[in-house]
Amino acid sequence: MLNRIASVRRTFSTMTSQRWSRLIRFEDEHGKTHYGQPILENEELKQSDLKKGLKAHLVEGDVFGEHTVTDKSRTVKKLLAPVTPSIIRCIGLNYRRHAQETGSKIPVKPILFMKPPSSACGPYDTIRVPHVAQDDMVDYEAELAVVIGKKCRDISKEQALNYVAGYTICNDVSSRNWQMGPKSGGQWNFSKGFDTFAPLGPMIVSSSVITDPQTLKLGTRLDGQLLQDYTTSDMIFDVSTIVSFLSQGTTLMPGDVIITGTPHGVGYTRSPPVLLKHGTKCEIYIERIGNIVNPVEYERGQSKL
Numbered sequence: 686m687l688n689r690i691a692s693v694r695r696t697f698s699t700m701t702s703q704r705w706s707r708l709i710r711f712e713d714e715h716g717k718t719h720y721g722q723p724i725l726e727n728e729e730l731k732q733s734d735l736k737k738g739l740k741a742h743l744v745e746g747d748v749f750g751e752h753t754v755t756d757k758s759r760t761v762k763k764l765l766a767p768v769t770p771s772i773i774r775c776i777g778l779n780y781r782r783h784a785q786e787t788g789s790k791i792p793v794k795p796i797l798f799m800k801p802p803s804s805a806c807g808p809y810d811t812i813r814v815p816h817v818a819q820d821d822m823v824d825y826e827a828e829l830a831v832v833i834g835k836k837c838r839d840i841s842k843e844q845a846l847n848y849v850a851g852y853t854i855c856n857d858v859s860s861r862n863w864q865m866g867p868k869s870g871g872q873w874n875f876s877k878g879f880d881t882f883a884p885l886g887p888m889i890v891s892s893s894v895i896t897d898p899q900t901l902k903l904g905t906r907l908d909g910q911l912l913q914d915y916t917t918s919d920m921i922f923d924v925s926t927i928v929s930f931l932s933q934g935t936t937l938m939p940g941d942v943i944i945t946g947t948p949h950g951v952g953y954t955r956s957p958p959v960l961l962k963h964g965t966k967c968e969i970y971i972e973r974i975g976n977i978v979n980p981v982e983y984e985r986g987q988s989k990l
Contacts, residue, residue: 705744705754708851708889710767713759720744722754723888730887730975732809735764749834749850749939765807766885767853768832770942773800773883775857776927777873779946780919786954795922795930798873800883808886808977812961815879817988818860823961826857826947827905827913827969829898831924832889833941837932845928848937851889852898854977855944856969858882858961861953884979885942895973898924903948903971912959913950920946
């Protein structure tokens with residue numbers, strides 16, 4: 686049994702190599718922040734691995750440039766968002782069945798909105814709902830996140846995946862009343878850009894490992910109830926189309942994050958609606974990557990709006 690586990694660990698962790706295949710950002714037991722390649726028993730990284738005493742080999746150098754996966758290891762005390770994006774580009778209504786459940790027309794071109802860097806948080810951090818959004822209409826959205834690995838501009842669809850470092854998980858948390866209600870003003874950024882409304886992680890899996898991002902199963906559980914469960918094959922615009930489209934006239938930089946839309950099964954379309962309330966726990970999973978699990982907390986305070 687021990688020999689089998691050791692063999693599996695060797696499969697999913699490289700002792701010393703030139704490039705990472707799986708990348709985490711974490712705090713060690715001394716509170717120091719590192720990039721590392723997790724030492725895993727299985728292909729995916731889940732919250733349960735952290736509880737078992739997850740370790741990682743340190744990655745030294747530029748994680749999107751010249752770097753080395755060393756044989757030095759540290760214990761992972763806290764997993765952080767695997768990147769600190771300067772902006773999160775987001776694609777809306779990008780799954781056919783999700784467009785249908787919302788009664789929306791299939792988009793002709795990708796619908797773009799943005800989340801600020803302050804919306805990003807760690808894979809197991811708390812989603813903190815501000816008072817301005819405490820109307821029981823805060824929703825979950827399981828999304829595949831693309832991490833850009835090389836600077837690019839005006840690239841073709843055929844070239845696009847060559848510029849992708851890898852893939853991670855995002856929950857595109859959304860305040861539906863601010864997104865679609867009379868208060869929205871017809872724009873989505875405010876409703877989706879609150880602090881902690883973009884949990885990311887738990888790791889980036891290299892595009893050399895996930896060579897086809899259109900075959901991944903993803904979904905959502907809320908307090909254990911399965912609510913979303915489909916595959917990225919239902920995307921209207923695939924990852925290569927999205928990256929190419931966003932690069933037209935705009936430079937994409939290493940570490941930029943693009944989230945690619947959510948499958949059907951979101952909370953506000955259900956009867957009755959199933960939404961993120963104080964005390965609930967939301968899990969987003971994507972096969973070959975793992976899961977993020979975020980408790981929900983309504984902040985104290987009073988809205989100024």
